[in-house]
Amino acid sequence: xxxxxxxxxxxxxxxxxxxxxxxxxxxxxxxxxxxxxxxxxxxxxxxxxxxxxxxxxxxxxxxxxxxxxxxxxxxxxxxxxxxxxxxxxxxxxxxxxxxxxxxxxxxxxxxxxxxxxxxxxxxxxxxxxxxxxxxxxxxxxxxxxxxxxxxxxxxxxxxxxxxxxxxxxxxxxxxxxxxxxxxxxxxxxxxxxxxxxxxxxxxxxxxxxxxxxxxxxxxxxxxxxxxxxxxxxxxxxxxxxxxxxxxxxxxxxxxxxxxxxxxxxxxxxxxxxxxxxxxxxxxxxxxxxx
Numbered sequence: 001x002x003x004x005x006x007x008x009x010x011x012x013x014x015x016x017x018x019x020x021x022x023x024x025x026x027x028x029x030x031x032x033x034x035x036x037x038x039x040x041x042x043x044x045x046x047x048x049x050x051x052x053x054x055x056x057x058x059x060x061x062x063x064x065x066x067x068x069x070x071x072x073x074x075x076x077x078x079x080x081x082x083x084x085x086x087x088x089x090x091x092x093x094x095x096x097x098x099x100x101x102x103x104x105x106x107x108x109x110x111x112x113x114x115x116x117x118x119x120x121x122x123x124x125x126x127x128x129x130x131x132x133x134x135x136x137x138x139x140x141x142x143x144x145x146x147x148x149x150x151x152x153x154x155x156x157x158x159x160x161x162x163x164x165x166x167x168x169x170x171x172x173x174x175x176x177x178x179x180x181x182x183x184x185x186x187x188x189x190x191x192x193x194x195x196x197x198x199x200x201x202x203x204x205x206x207x208x209x210x211x212x213x214x215x216x217x218x219x220x221x222x223x224x225x226x227x228x229x230x231x232x233x234x235x236x237x238x239x240x241x242x243x244x245x246x247x248x249x250x251x252x253x254x255x256x257x258x259x260x261x262x263x264x265x266x267x268x269x270x271x272x273x274x275x276x277x278x279x280x281x282x283x284x285x286x287x288x289x290x
Contacts, residue, residue: 001042003075006068008035009047013065017054039064073140081271089276090119096132096141097124098188101260103217104235105286106145113280120273128188136263142274144263147233148190155269157262157278159286160235164195164256166246167220167237168229174246178205181228184212185219194256195231201251233258260286 007025012032015021022032040047047061057065079091097106102124110122125135129146136144136154145159166172172180184207199207210228213219219230224240237245249255262281268274 001039001071003072005035005039006071006075008032009039009061009065010068010072012036012048012055013057013061013068016056018050089117089272091273092121092123093143093273093277094123094141095125096135096144097126098129098132098145098147098260099126100147100216100233100236101145102126103215109281109284109286112284113277116280117273117276120277129190130188133263136265139265142264142268142271143277145260146263147258147260148188149259150190150261150263152261152263154263154265156264157282159260159262159281161257161259163234163247164191164198164258165232165234165237166229166248167223167232168244169223169226169242171244172229172246174202177229178203178208180208181210182207183219183222183228183230184209185216185230186212186214187216191233191258194258198248198250198256 008021011024012018012021015024018032018036019029022029025032036047043060043064045060046058047064048055048057076092076094095106106124110124114120114122125132125141127135129148129150132141132144132146133150133152135141136152166174166177168180211222213222216232216236220232220236220240222228223230223232223243231248234245234247237243247255262278264274264278269278
């Protein structure tokens with residue numbers, strides 16, 4: 001079996017549909033089906049059952065699909081180590097990135113880094129910071145960019161801090177928030193807990209949440225259209241001037257601060273591509289970069 005075979009198993013396991021898996025892999029459906037049949041001959045077992053609802057993996061197929069994740073990662077690491085032996089800054093760097101960092105910082109950073117090192121490619125996995133922390137803990141990525149304070153025992157660098165703000169199209173009296181329409185968005189549990197704690201300190205009534213959206217950027221656009229107020233990290237508001245903003249503080253006077261960190265393993269610095277990227281990040285003004 002080669003890397004492509006493991007990729008077929010991994011993709012088919014996630015897609016549960018031969019047509020969708022073939023499209024994702026940019027191969028024809030007959031080619032994927034033929035290769036799957038060849039794999040079943042190699043192992044002497046049936047890997048999937050085909051039905052109207054897609055494909056269902058047999059117990060043996062479930063085991064092989066689980067092995068596929070490990071095998072692909074092992075092959076990637078082998079390639080990285082071989083390229084590293086030549087002393088070239090080349091290969092694929094694997095990044096785990098929080099959703100906010102992906103939307104507002106990552107594209108320009110990757111562009112600038114690739115201008116310096118054109119032989120570099122990127123594999124980026126995005127999600128909530130809790131998921132990214134798990135990825136870096138399991139060494140599924142070289143570097144993780146997370147927001148919030150997580151229990152991480154490896155190497156880390158504080159990249160920037162930001163305040164949490166109430167944002168509204170019109171001036172708003174903070175004492176009247178429970179009666180004002182609020183727009184919420186899906187965020188990580190740490191930030192939600194901080195905002196809920198602040199609310200409990202200041203109000204006895206629950207917030208009047210009229211709109212819930214999936215992303216902070218969508219939430220900001222709702223606020224800009226006068227549909228309600230929102231509680232957002234300050235950095236997402238830097239590119240707009242016509243919003244009324246109030247930095248929220250706990251009753252002890254301390255503002256709610258959200259930190260963004262870069263996590264990585266010490267051993268990862270042995271790879272020239274990882275060291276080059278970490279050096280690049282540490283020498284970039286991330287707080288003011290777009």
